Amino acid sequence: MNQPDDEKLRLSRRRFLSCGFMAAAAAGFSAHGAPVTSGTPGAGGESSSKDAIEPFYGGHQGGIVTPLQRHTSFAAFDLTTTDLDDVVSLLQSWTDAAARMSTGQTARPLGQDDSIPASDSGDALGLPPSRLTVTFGFGASLFTKDGQDRFGLASRRPEAFVDLPRFTGDQLIDARTGGDLSVQACADDPQVAFHAIRQLARLTYGMAQIRWVQTGFTGGFPAGETPRNLMGFKDGTKNPPVKDAVQMGQLIWVGDEGPAWMRGGSYLVVRRIRIALEHWDRMNLAFQEQTVGRHKYSGTPLGGTNEFDQADYDATDKDGNLIIPENSHIRLAAAEKNKGSQILRRPYSYYDGANVTAERWPPWRDEMEFDAGLLFICYQRDPRMGFIKLFEKMSKFDMMNQFVTHTGGGIFACPGGIAEGGFIGQRLFEKT
Amino acid sequence: MNQPDDEKLRLSRRRFLSCGFMAAAAAGFSAHGAPVTSGTPGAGGESSSKDAIEPFYGGHQGGIVTPLQRHTSFAAFDLTTTDLDDVVSLLQSWTDAAARMSTGQTARPLGQDDSIPASDSGDALGLPPSRLTVTFGFGASLFTKDGQDRFGLASRRPEAFVDLPRFTGDQLIDARTGGDLSVQACADDPQVAFHAIRQLARLTYGMAQIRWVQTGFTGGFPAGETPRNLMGFKDGTKNPPVKDAVQMGQLIWVGDEGPAWMRGGSYLVVRRIRIALEHWDRMNLAFQEQTVGRHKYSGTPLGGTNEFDQADYDATDKDGNLIIPENSHIRLAAAEKNKGSQILRRPYSYYDGANVTAERWPPWRDEMEFDAGLLFICYQRDPRMGFIKLFEKMSKFDMMNQFVTHTGGGIFACPGGIAEGGFIGQRLFEKT
Numbered sequence: 001m002n003q004p005d006d007e008k009l010r011l012s013r014r015r016f017l018s019c020g021f022m023a024a025a026a027a028g029f030s031a032h033g034a035p036v037t038s039g040t041p042g043a044g045g046e047s048s049s050k051d052a053i054e055p056f057y058g059g060h061q062g063g064i065v066t067p068l069q070r071h072t073s074f075a076a077f078d079l080t081t082t083d084l085d086d087v088v089s090l091l092q093s094w095t096d097a098a099a100r101m102s103t104g105q106t107a108r109p110l111g112q113d114d115s116i117p118a119s120d121s122g123d124a125l126g127l128p129p130s131r132l133t134v135t136f137g138f139g140a141s142l143f144t145k146d147g148q149d150r151f152g153l154a155s156r157r158p159e160a161f162v163d164l165p166r167f168t169g170d171q172l173i174d175a176r177t178g179g180d181l182s183v184q185a186c187a188d189d190p191q192v193a194f195h196a197i198r199q200l201a202r203l204t205y206g207m208a209q210i211r212w213v214q215t216g217f218t219g220g221f222p223a224g225e226t227p228r229n230l231m232g233f234k235d236g237t238k239n240p241p242v243k244d245a246v247q248m249g250q251l252i253w254v255g256d257e258g259p260a261w262m263r264g265g266s267y268l269v270v271r272r273i274r275i276a277l278e279h280w281d282r283m284n285l286a287f288q289e290q291t292v293g294r295h296k297y298s299g300t301p302l303g304g305t306n307e308f309d310q311a312d313y314d315a316t317d318k319d320g321n322l323i324i325p326e327n328s329h330i331r332l333a334a335a336e337k338n339k340g341s342q343i344l345r346r347p348y349s350y351y352d353g354a355n356v357t358a359e360r361w362p363p364w365r366d367e368m369e370f371d372a373g374l375l376f377i378c379y380q381r382d383p384r385m386g387f388i389k390l391f392e393k394m395s396k397f398d399m400m401n402q403f404v405t406h407t408g409g410g411i412f413a414c415p416g417g418i419a420e421g422g423f424i425g426q427r428l429f430e431k432t
Numbered sequence: 433m434n435q436p437d438d439e440k441l442r443l444s445r446r447r448f449l450s451c452g453f454m455a456a457a458a459a460g461f462s463a464h465g466a467p468v469t470s471g472t473p474g475a476g477g478e479s480s481s482k483d484a485i486e487p488f489y490g491g492h493q494g495g496i497v498t499p500l501q502r503h504t505s506f507a508a509f510d511l512t513t514t515d516l517d518d519v520v521s522l523l524q525s526w527t528d529a530a531a532r533m534s535t536g537q538t539a540r541p542l543g544q545d546d547s548i549p550a551s552d553s554g555d556a557l558g559l560p561p562s563r564l565t566v567t568f569g570f571g572a573s574l575f576t577k578d579g580q581d582r583f584g585l586a587s588r589r590p591e592a593f594v595d596l597p598r599f600t601g602d603q604l605i606d607a608r609t610g611g612d613l614s615v616q617a618c619a620d621d622p623q624v625a626f627h628a629i630r631q632l633a634r635l636t637y638g639m640a641q642i643r644w645v646q647t648g649f650t651g652g653f654p655a656g657e658t659p660r661n662l663m664g665f666k667d668g669t670k671n672p673p674v675k676d677a678v679q680m681g682q683l684i685w686v687g688d689e690g691p692a693w694m695r696g697g698s699y700l701v702v703r704r705i706r707i708a709l710e711h712w713d714r715m716n717l718a719f720q721e722q723t724v725g726r727h728k729y730s731g732t733p734l735g736g737t738n739e740f741d742q743a744d745y746d747a748t749d750k751d752g753n754l755i756i757p758e759n760s761h762i763r764l765a766a767a768e769k770n771k772g773s774q775i776l777r778r779p780y781s782y783y784d785g786a787n788v789t790a791e792r793w794p795p796w797r798d799e800m801e802f803d804a805g806l807l808f809i810c811y812q813r814d815p816r817m818g819f820i821k822l823f824e825k826m827s828k829f830d831m832m833n834q835f836v837t838h839t840g841g842g843i844f845a846c847p848g849g850i851a852e853g854g855f856i857g858q859r860l861f862e863k864t
Contacts, residue, residue: 114718114721116717118720123661123662125664126660127653128652189652190622191650191651194662194783213802219558219559219622220620228554228555231553231555232557233554278634285549296554297542349623351505351647372626
């Protein structure tokens with residue numbers, strides 16, 4: 001008998017493994033240690049936050065309005081195949097694998113034949129589902145690359161799916177930018193997130209290869225508190241409320257204006273933003289607060305009394321200076337200063353080690369510097385009204401720019417959600 | 433009145449902040465948002481696993497026999513000063529900052545003057561202590577560098593503190609190897625671990641600079657289960673028991689044979705080991721198991737029935753082949769095959785992105801490859817009887833070597849624990 005879907009979904013990788021081991025032992029396979037797998041494993045029961053499962057199938061992809069997980073593992077891929085059937089096949093296998101992994105299962109069922117490579121690298125066996133979400137996106141180069149309509153999809157590129165312009169200050173590294181396909185795996189466990197990317201990468205062999213990857217994390221701030229980023233400021237105070245379906249429909253989800261495959265989807269803009277932490281740390285506190293437009297420790301807008309106060313952008317001091325400066329970050333980003341433009345941010349910090357930086361003037365000192373900053377991720381219904389509109393102004397005027405450098409990223413069209421039995425972006429590939 | 437020490441220690445960064453804010457509000461500083469700090473903040477109370485505090489002061493440094501935290505942030509520093517007083521001063525400020533941070537406080541007390549840089553970058557404000565440990569070590573180059581007795585310490589280098597030999601297969605990158613001082617921050621939160629390294633790095637300005645850094649993580653495996661590494665195998669099954677003080681005294685802690693400053697300390701060997709995951713994933717399961725000497729899913733030694741079974745290194749199959757092959761990883765590493773040599777491993781996985789690899793033969797294909805693997809960390813009483821002895825053999829014969837490359841690391845003398853009021857390695861610097 002089939003179980004209700006939500007019961008199936010509560011089944012953790014841990015439970016799956018335990019059941020597998022018991023079955024394997026009973027079947028006499030324990031010396032091999034290979035768990036017996038099952039398409040519809042036994043009923044779940046107890047749950048904890050680590051066992052929690054985010055639904056994979058539905059009207060929207062997971063990982064967009066999902067409450068922020070602790071870790072992300074992002075990957076952009078370039079297709080090496082020239083055959084559209086390969087692309088469809090890849091997306092089908094990706095969909096199946098992502099659905100399985102989000103419930104804590106292996107990417108593909110583990111077989112019992114030890115004379116072939118295992119279908120899953122096994123590094124997440126025993127780990128709970130950890131709220132894994134896998135969010136897929138399509139790059140502009142899936143539609144047209146080097147002027148070529150490589151897969152016959154050029155005419156299906158949505159009007160809203162524009163290229164990002166070159167912004168003031170951009171220092172994008174080609175090897176960290178763009179890609180035909182994007183995958184963002186988010187989970188409360190870094191090993192679960194990387195496991196997902198690695199298994200999906202294995203499924204691309206012969207059809208695609210990794211273009212760039214980036215990990216990110218966020219601290220375990222208490223529930224209800226806005227997380228701080230590496231600048232030490234709270235980041236996300238003014239995010240639109242993800243539980244407000246009306247606002248999400250207005251701001252985040254593509255509606256009837258988009259093609260069928262994008263309805264219920266969203267546009268992802270991702271930017272790898274290096275922060276000169278050593279420089280930032282040497283600034284006095286008042287200057288940091290002027291730069292952001294908020295108090296550092298409380299998150300309160302300058303001149304306000306609480307973090308969630310509406311900022312007063314007209315207030316002035318006794319000399320007539322604006323309390324929240326003209327070129328402060330929050331003023332330039334505010335919806336009310338941008339005709340209501342809003343984006344949904346899912347920001348992660350990144351820390352990729354340290355490398356050498358050198359002065360370009362005498363005495364040409366060199367020093368090691370952290371390669372760390374913000375993996376800026378945002379979603380929006382229309383990038384022309386979202387990130388592009390906001391950042392065209394901010395890239396020119398934001399006082400914060402002297403501390404941050406955008407070194408990579410991209411824009412991806414993330415299709416609407418997937419029905420069980422379907423695959424990601426399916427309607428894009430249907431013959432009309 | 434002073435509170436008992438353990439009560440002080442239970443005070444979380446979160447509680448500290450809340451108390452600070454309330455005090456600040458009462459004192460009329462809420463518009464600044466700057467928490468008032470206190471040397472002995474109010475009494476703690478409730479605790480959770482995230483609020484848990486690992487003791488900083490004691491007979492041994494934390495982070496050695498401490499149950500493995502989820503994240504690590506490792507840093508090696510080179511001293512730029514030539515003045516021993518600077519070294520002492522740095523170690524004093526490091527000690528104080530580490531002690532504070534391990535209880536969830538800022539590295540130094542936050543002042544109320546916003547016209548100067550804040551004494552802590554603030555990115556961990558609101559985060560619980562997360563079992564932070566900070567483990568300090570001294571490199572051989574602190575004693576002698578380029579043949580120079582730079583600080584007058586050369587004669588105090590312990591006999592056991594030998595250089596690592598060049599091992600077969602070593603591909604160590606100079607910029608990822610060695611260092612005068614090492615700091616390993618471990619915590620259950622990556623933001624807490626990086627915060628600690630960043631604050632300690634700030635304290636080095638003008639005296640030292642970062643030489644190399646490396647992060648690591650481990651999955652949230654259920655309590656009592658051996659974690660899996662990125663090869664998908666359980667890693668740590670045969671670790672000596674950290675709760676057995678007698679064994680720790682025999683194997684891990686330096687005793688009377690060492691100088692006073694090293695008693696209760698341990699020698700750290702760290703190696704950044706890149707794993708060719710794509711290559712490994714293409715091997716059949718039986719071959720992977722022969723390589724390790726264990727079954728992958730259960731962790732059971734080949735020929736055994738349970739993970740913790742004593743491996744039978746004499747058992748043969750019907751053709752007379754050893755069940756656990758001559759060149760398998762566990763046979764070469766086994767204490768019983770190395771006259772009892774054992775080390776305490778605290779292994780973390782690392783994932784530093786992906787980069788290009790190219791074939792050296794026709795058709796000279798190139799492909800993106802994960803830069804991921806193992807941040808191998810081990811502690812021992814005497815490296816000549818520990819890592820060096822074990823790895824001299826393993827580096828030559830271990831079947832696993834075809835999948836792994838050691839690209840960096842070092843050996844560091846981690847002094848004994850610190851008494852309140854003292855500083856790390858104090859007795860090394862005392863005039864005799």
